[in-house]
Amino acid sequence: MSDYRVLPGPEHFLPPAAASMGICLPNPGEAHINGVIAPEEKAYEEAARQFLMAKVPTIFPGPLVLWAWNEKAAKKATAVRHLFNTLVECVQPGQKPMLIPMPDYRPKYPKINPEVEINPNHPNLTIWHNRIDCCMFIGVHCHQANLSLKIIRGGTSCYTIAMCAQAGHEDAMLSFRDASVEKIMKLADTVKRLKGTVQPRLASAKNGVSS
Amino acid sequence: MSKERIQISEDLYDIMPPDYQDLVKSATYGKEDRGWKDIGTSKELIEQHSLCAGCPESMAFRYILASLPNPEDTVMVGSTGCTSLVFPMVAVHNIHSLFGNQNAIASGLKRALSVRFPGRVKDVVVLAGDGATVDIGLDMTLQAWFRQEKFTTICFDNELYANTGGQESGLMQKGFVAKMAPVGKLFDKVRLPEIARESGCHYVINCTVSKPSLVEKVIRNAVHIAREIGPTYLQLYTPCILEIGKNSMEGLQEMRDSEKPTERFAYKEYISEPAKQLLAELAAKDKERKAAAKQLAGQASA
Numbered sequence: 001m002s003d004y005r006v007l008p009g010p011e012h013f014l015p016p017a018a019a020s021m022g023i024c025l026p027n028p029g030e031a032h033i034n035g036v037i038a039p040e041e042k043a044y045e046e047a048a049r050q051f052l053m054a055k056v057p058t059i060f061p062g063p064l065v066l067w068a069w070n071e072k073a074a075k076k077a078t079a080v081r082h083l084f085n086t087l088v089e090c091v092q093p094g095q096k097p098m099l100i101p102m103p104d105y106r107p108k109y110p111k112i113n114p115e116v117e118i119n120p121n122h123p124n125l126t127i128w129h130n131r132i133d134c135c136m137f138i139g140v141h142c143h144q145a146n147l148s149l150k151i152i153r154g155g156t157s158c159y160t161i162a163m164c165a166q167a168g169h170e171d172a173m174l175s176f177r178d179a180s181v182e183k184i185m186k187l188a189d190t191v192k193r194l195k196g197t198v199q200p201r202l203a204s205a206k207n208g209v210s211s
Numbered sequence: 212m213s214k215e216r217i218q219i220s221e222d223l224y225d226i227m228p229p230d231y232q233d234l235v236k237s238a239t240y241g242k243e244d245r246g247w248k249d250i251g252t253s254k255e256l257i258e259q260h261s262l263c264a265g266c267p268e269s270m271a272f273r274y275i276l277a278s279l280p281n282p283e284d285t286v287m288v289g290s291t292g293c294t295s296l297v298f299p300m301v302a303v304h305n306i307h308s309l310f311g312n313q314n315a316i317a318s319g320l321k322r323a324l325s326v327r328f329p330g331r332v333k334d335v336v337v338l339a340g341d342g343a344t345v346d347i348g349l350d351m352t353l354q355a356w357f358r359q360e361k362f363t364t365i366c367f368d369n370e371l372y373a374n375t376g377g378q379e380s381g382l383m384q385k386g387f388v389a390k391m392a393p394v395g396k397l398f399d400k401v402r403l404p405e406i407a408r409e410s411g412c413h414y415v416i417n418c419t420v421s422k423p424s425l426v427e428k429v430i431r432n433a434v435h436i437a438r439e440i441g442p443t444y445l446q447l448y449t450p451c452i453l454e455i456g457k458n459s460m461e462g463l464q465e466m467r468d469s470e471k472p473t474e475r476f477a478y479k480e481y482i483s484e485p486a487k488q489l490l491a492e493l494a495a496k497d498k499e500r501k502a503a504a505k506q507l508a509g510q511a512s513a
Contacts, residue, residue, distance in 0.1 A: 061223055068218040077220030101223065103231050107299040116228050 006035040006173050008157045015154040017146070018170035025168045031176050032168065040176065047136070047161050047174055048190040051087055051097075052198040054134030054159070058098040059084055060118050062140030064165070066101050072181075073139075079184035080138060086188040090195040094202045098130060105144050120144040124155045133201075136161040137172070138179065146171050163187070217283070230258050234302055240283040243500075247277045247423040256282060258300040262293060265459030267466060268367055268449040271420040272297055275338070275365070278427040279303070280434050285334040286324070288317045290348065292340035293374050293451075294367060311348030313337045314355035317362050334434050335362035341382035342372050345401050349381075356410040359441040363433045364412075366403070366446045373451035384475060389454060404479060407444040413483040414443040419466035419476045429480075435493055436486045443486075448476040 002022025009015065023035040031043030038046075051057040061080050068074045080099075087097040100118050107121045114129035120140070127135070135158055137145050142164070149160050149171035162172035163179045176183060219227050219235055233254040239245040249255075256276040262269045272294075279285050282303050289298045291310035298305045308316040317337045324333040344352055344366040352364060370387065372378040377390035381401040388395045404417045414436045416429045426447070433443040450465045452458065457465055469476040482490070 061226075066220055066223050066227065068220045074220050074222075077222045081222040099223075099226050101226050101228070103227060106301075113228070116226075 002035065004035060006032075006153070006171065008159050008173060009153045010155050010157060011153050013154060015150055017150065023170040025170060026175070026177055028178060031174065032170070033174050035170065043174055043176060044187055044190040045194070047176075047187060048194045049198050050134045050159050050161065050174070051136075051191055052090065052194055053201050054095065054132075055200065055202055056096050056098060056130055056132045056134070057087055057091070058100055058130070058132045058135040059087075060100055060102050060123075060135055060137050060140070062102045062137065062144070063104055064141065065139030066103055075181050076139065076179075076184065079181045079188075083184055083188040083191070086191050090191050092200055092202075095200050098132065100126060100130070102140060102144075105141075118148075120148040123148040123152055127152060127156045127158050132158055134159040134161070136163055137169075138163040138184070139165075142166055142169070145169055230254075238302065239277070245277065245280070245282075246427045247274050250274075250277050250423075256302040257297070258302070260300050261296045263453055263459070265452055265462050266293075266449075267420060267452070267462040268293055268369070269297070270423075270462075271367060271426070271447055271449050272301070274420060274423045274426040275430055276301065276303065278430040279334070279336070280431050281332060281334050284332060285336060285434075286320060288313045288320065288335065288337045288339075290337075290339035290343035291374075292343060292367075292372075293369075294338055294340060311343050311346075312351055313339045313343060313348060314360070314364060315351040317364075318355050318358065318360045321360060321362050332438060334438055336434065337362060337364045339364075339366060340372075340374075341366055341368045341370065341380045345381040345403050353406070353410050356407060356412055356442045356444070359411055361437050361439075361441055363430075363437040363443045363445065364407075365430075365433075366444070367449045368446050369449050369451040369454070370400070371451065371454055373454050377451075377454040400475065404444070404446055404481070407442075408481045411442060412444045412481075413437075413441045413486040415446075415479075415481040416444070417446045417476060417479040419448040419470045421463055421466040421470060425478075432490060436489060439489055440483070440485050 004021035006018050018035060026032050026037050029040055030037050031040045033043060033046050065073055065076045065080055084099045091097055102118045105120050108119055112119045114126040118126040149169055152158050152160055160172045162169040162175040164175055164177050165179045168175040168177035217235060238254040239249050257272055260269055285303055287303055287305040289295050289305055289307050290313040295307055314337055317335045321335040368382050370383045371380050371389050379392035379396055383396045385399045386395050404415050407415045414433050420426050429445055433445055437443045448466055448469055450462060452462045
């Protein structure tokens with residue numbers, strides 16, 4: 001097993017792909033935390049804890065849930081909204097949950113508006129602008145998610161979570177696989193269960209985000 | 212993809228940026244007789260762009276995107292140059308190719324789409340500058356035409372390499388002195404429209420983009436002919452106002468001056484016999500459709 005750990009950055013300008021450092025994807029029923037394979041139950045707890053600790057916990061829904069391609073996508077969108085509403089209910093004053101869309105993957109030069117959207121080609125702009133210290137990707141195609149996760153790890157200290165519908169992401173600090181409506185709802189339930197048990201890092205958050 | 216599939220998930224509608232909401236609400240995807248007259252009353256398929264103020268290329272983009280007959284099932288292939296700065300803001304599927312490689316990419320893409328979606332009409336449109344089309348990519352451009360690949364090639368001809376400061380291109384006119392070509396062009400402008408005709412293109416147009424209705428007509432014709440018969444080529448003059456020493460508001464006049472009968476962008480067209488036949492059939496169908504619509508409207512009001 002690799003000694004490399006997928007940790008919040010800023011790692012450096014061009015962080016290595018975690019896969020190239022020996023990080024493996026989890027098997028069904030498992031997840032990974034910092035590159036170490038863990039039972040999925042443990043990952044729910046850790047993800048919920050990270051959300052509750054963050055000053056600006058943020059969900060980045062991608063095109064696969066933002067657009068109602070089919071009934072399943074629409075149901076996932078409903079679950080994402082439920083998770084966000086749960087976060088809003090469960091955080092303490094001073095924490096500011098956000099829901100920022102990634103509607104498509106166009107580079108959008110000359111600029112994007114980081115207040116209202118995130119772009120996979122320069123996700124660090126949205127993270128810096130909103131001082132996001134914990135984020136979750138959901139409904140983003142694998143290639144674009146990997147690209148974004150690497151850029152975020154390279155240039156920010158944001159904690160990244162991937163709720164992946166396929167085999168997971170090595171480049172996230174925590175990754176689920178085979179994402180479904182049930183898994184999103186279970187994460188929301190875990191956040192609700194841990195409400196009040198986790199101390200938010202409000203005082204240190206300002207210094208936590210690299211810019 | 213049909214417009215019916217382009218819907219935002221209801222629960223996340225409120226967080227979508229307004230330009231995406233507008234695209235779903237009022238863009239002209241799926242509208243059979245879409246055209247440049249929709250500009251101003253519906254959401255355009257181009258958002259903000261990074262071209263210079265007054266750039267005729269931005270006019271060309273707007274007219275072309277308003278005129279594509281089937282934007283929801285069209286893939287555009289771009290290349291390096293000013294156009295590549297615009298494509299990220301365009302709401303039509305597009306691919307950025309290596310400099311000059313655009314017609315090779317489009318060839319493979321068109322074939323792959325035909326295999327993947329045998330029952331659906333999928334259009335491929337190449338849009339590149341004169342450097343990509345006639346200098347760096349001439350090999351790929353010509354080979355695609357020789358092979359009779361069924362897609363449209365549009366060349367935005369600004370007669371130099373504008374994006375990199377004004378180097379000489381093959382389509383620059385003889386004697387022209389540019390910032391990075393101080394000696395002046397020593398040989399004639401490459402006659403690409405004639406080469407296109409001889410290379411097997413079924414519809415070749417040389418014109419400016421000063422008249423939106425003309426742009427609409429040639430784009431629709433080119434796409435329809437490429438879809439059914441074979442390669443088509445449009446050479447559109449989109450002058451670089453910066454590199455030829457004009458002001459922002461002088462682009463339109465520059466195009467009007469250059470399209471006079473004796474000038475190099477006087478309207479020229481070549482249409483092959485099969486293409487003529489197809490256009491006649493399309494015109495007849497269009498006439499029939501309009502007559503039926505008129506009759507229906509008459510019945511409804513009676």
